[in-house]
Amino acid sequence: MNEEGKVIAHVVPFRVLVGIWFALVLLTVITVAATRVDLGSANLWVALFIAGIKASLVGLYFMHLRYDAPFNALVLIGSLLFVVLFVGLALLDTVHYQSEMIPGYAPAMEQR
């Protein structure tokens, strides 16, 4: 029980929810603005990093993970780990054999 007389679960304060929303909007603006700055290949990682922060905010506060039993968060993190495994192992193959796949066509690799 908390002070609002709730029986079952924690209620996220209104101010917190709106604050998180505002942070998400701000981060979206930053993401778009960051594409104007040329950081080469780092642009992708910056965008993904900001997206990760946004995802964490949504997960922790909108989806209650901050206040829930930790096992729920474990399920989420576990699934993300498997996605990383999935994509990572697939990518091991990707750029490596490129120059041998189609002769003369390997835009991602240095031309020899």
Next chain:
Amino acid sequence: MNGEAAHLAHHFDTEEQQAASSKLGMWLFLATEILLFGGLFCAYAVYRGNHPDVFVYAHRFLDVPLGALNTLVLITSSLTMALAVRAAQLGKQKLLVAMLSLTLAGAFVFLGIKFIEYEHKWKHGLLWGERYQSQLHYGEAESEEGGTEEAPPSGEGAAPPIERSTFPPAAVGPRGLATGDREAAAEHGPAVEPEKVQLFFGVYFAMTGLHALHVIAGMVVIGWILVRARRGQFGKDYFTPVDLAGLYWHLVDLIWIFLFPLLYLIH
């Protein structure tokens, strides 16, 4: 309002345990959804890794302001959904109905914007696989009748198959071609169209299409929850369906949060 025990299934000891179990079940489902989209993200990663020129070239056809607007729309609908759950927890039925309605409205707006984007692509032949029509005339429109290596596709409907450009892909071939305006070419990217641009649009439509299907499914769920809320079926002692619908909707938002930069904000 029903008594506490009315919602408690016989195999649970307490309401708290029942609610916690429901939530865990929902999270396990969300994990499967994450893996589902993970498969498509994997396809994106592999295709982009093998054909970066295609992605750099083709993403320019996407409308970044519309994509950003859609991102904000979904983020806001996530807020209204979280506020709906909060309203249910506090037993505020009118507020609950209002917040659910706003969430639903946000979803409509999202699909509306998506429809506008899809329609534009359909009109210009920016589609998947064999339906893709060469966009070589795109660079010409920017630089007033520049080089015309190939006949531009005729308006709507059946255009004769365009002969593929024989120039090598942008990473290897000369940058920009015979438009007479090097700066415009450099700014708008290669006037030479890489091969296999349809790869990008295949990935684009598969990912945003599957996401849109999930938005539609979410709208059905939220619509049903809205009907139940208006019947007064949720309150301080029982709001689990609202909670679970909220989790699903936040996941839909989460997926778009990653789709947006990966598809719209490529460099």
